Amino acid sequence: MSEKNDLLKELENLKHAEVPQRSQEEITEEIEKLLKKMTFDEKICQLFQVYSSLFQETDSKNERVIKPKIKYNIGSILGAALSKGVYRIQKQFLENNRLKIPLLFMLDVIHGFRTTFPIPLGLSCTWNMELIEKLARVSAKEASVAGVCVTFSPMLDLVRDPRWGRVMESPGEDPYLGVEFAKAMVRGYQGDSLHRRDTIGACAKHYCAYGAAEGGRDYNTVDMSERRLRNFYLPAFKGAVDQGVTMFMTSFNIYDGIPTTINKFLFNKVLRDEWKFQGVVISDWTALKECIDHGAVKDIREAAKRAVESTMDIEMVSSAYIKNLKDLLEKGELNLSLIDDSVRRVLSLKYKLGLFDDPYRYIDIQGEKEILLCDKHRKIAREVARESFVLLKNENILPLDKNVKNIALIGPHANNKQINGAWSIMGNASDNISLKMGITKKLGEEVNIIYESGCSFKKNSKINVEKVKDAGEKADVIILALGEPEEMSGEAKSRGFITLPSPQEELSQIVLSIGKPTVLVLFNGRPLEIKDLVDNIPAILEVWFPGTEGGNAIADVLFGDYNPSGKLTMSFPYTIGQIPVYYNYYNTGRPFNPDDKIEGNYSNYIDIPNDPLYPFGFGLSYTTFEYSEIELNRTKMHSDEELKIKITVTNTGKFEGSEVVQMYIQDLYGSAVRPIKELKGFKKIILKPGEMQEVEFLITYDKLAFWNSEMKFVAEPGAFKVYIGTNSEDVREANFELIP
């Protein structure tokens, strides 16, 4: 008891040392001095990351496995957060560490810290990069007072298969948007300098192509051409490097037959040689050990050797490095300089973060009290959440009238506070605003809200038909809140069916049979198969997992205090048999054209359409926007020239609203095939009713470049089309030519 009080006192009186901003030369000099003092064992331990439970006195199992000699020399910890815990661990560690090399604390701060923002798939649907940067900034501020100095975010895996549970962590199916998202997140976390105490290091993950797991089954085989990899899957990672990201994490999958964690092509060639990335690379959780199960190495010794040779610096949790590197060195099977380089990278990060000057730099118990989940952050969470919602359908029902007398609020999500979604590591459901709470707060107690969950998320849950009907019949309007429970998406949460979990479809039928105006609010971590619902329900609002302020944000949209502006970043399939379905596909030699009357064999299904239910970029508003024709300043451009494109957008409806104006390009032919459309620009604008705005885009050489038949990144002369519109299908078009 008194020990705990002493610790608290120490924390309250903790003074932070002034940390000088060192140049790279100074850091290098310090590191070289330190390296000379370090033993083999000490070096190897820097490359070992363990879970924070190792430092819990009660964790006797770990104590037995990891000897103090290793425990007090390791380089970094994952999973620890909040001042008390981090302080205790760092203090205990430094008291026992010979060279006083501080520990580095890392955590999965994925969509917020204590204040939880919508899941990343939802964040990307805002198409608002300033807002995304802002929420990453808030996350960094909260995490950095609680002892965290590096986050395992942003996740940048391009996704095309909603069966994969981790699509919720991704910015969706488009490489261009992926780059913008990557940069905004890294800018937000890292600010303009890692030296600032309220910034944290960002980590681009999972490198790479993890989102292409066959059949959408997590951890499954990935196999694709280098061209597809470079054109689609790599750009977001390159964007993160260009923005100065601190760290990279490997992925669990293989690429071209070799687990990414030991893949020289991905690391030595692309990341280090081509992109000149000099930061730290960390394996994913036990990914190095898993190379054995992949059947790519004989044992962990070989895995360790190949990982070091692929410049993989820190091994997360498994122990291939600490068990084998010394032996590999002593037997001359590994070059010490490779290990030294890895250690240099890790130590350099510790210097940049200021940990050598002040190992307690990221600990601020007073700051925790002041800013975690503060009103200002909650306000931002509400702002972000409502901007992430996508209005999928609205037959003149929304926004609802605030003077409504009786509302039936039905469904397992109607009063559910578990709406953070996976990877909300410090978020607490008890702080969240459920939909019922949000609506009650907005409309006041005078409105009669008849709440009925209808069923639970359990498969065999029974629907109380009478109660549901009774609630619906008494109401002027029904709000039906359905979807996945939050534990249904995330890591290892692949689904074979992506419909609403049973018995919610049945519940929706019962509700619809009541015959009252009904709005469906959908909570989920992935695009769902909802075509039957869409036919029957007049309004659908997609809210993903909206986080702490979810209920308030949904109420804002339902009752017209915010006009929805989110646009899908991942196509909603018509049915599961279409998967993968995405907008930037190749034409094929027999492209399907529904207007083509000539009989023939086309690339289509005989029983379902080719088009998704909702395409990439789709999202409605309470107002309407009209697009003019496209104007080009020239129709031919040389490689060193720019093409200016203009379009006028007019708000033709009755509400003020935001519109994401999207520009796509099609290269009509190339030495290797080109997608039918590729996003190459977007602008989010706000227009009052009747207002119009001219929106301008620039086309430059790099926007036309691709990895061609000779695997060179070039733009090839020829004919192009440019499309501008409100989503990837509803567009205006114009032609231009790139001339040599």
Ligand code: BGC
């Ligand atoms: C996940 C990573 C995560 C890591 C550490 C792994 O299972 O794939 O995304 O950063 O765990 O928590």
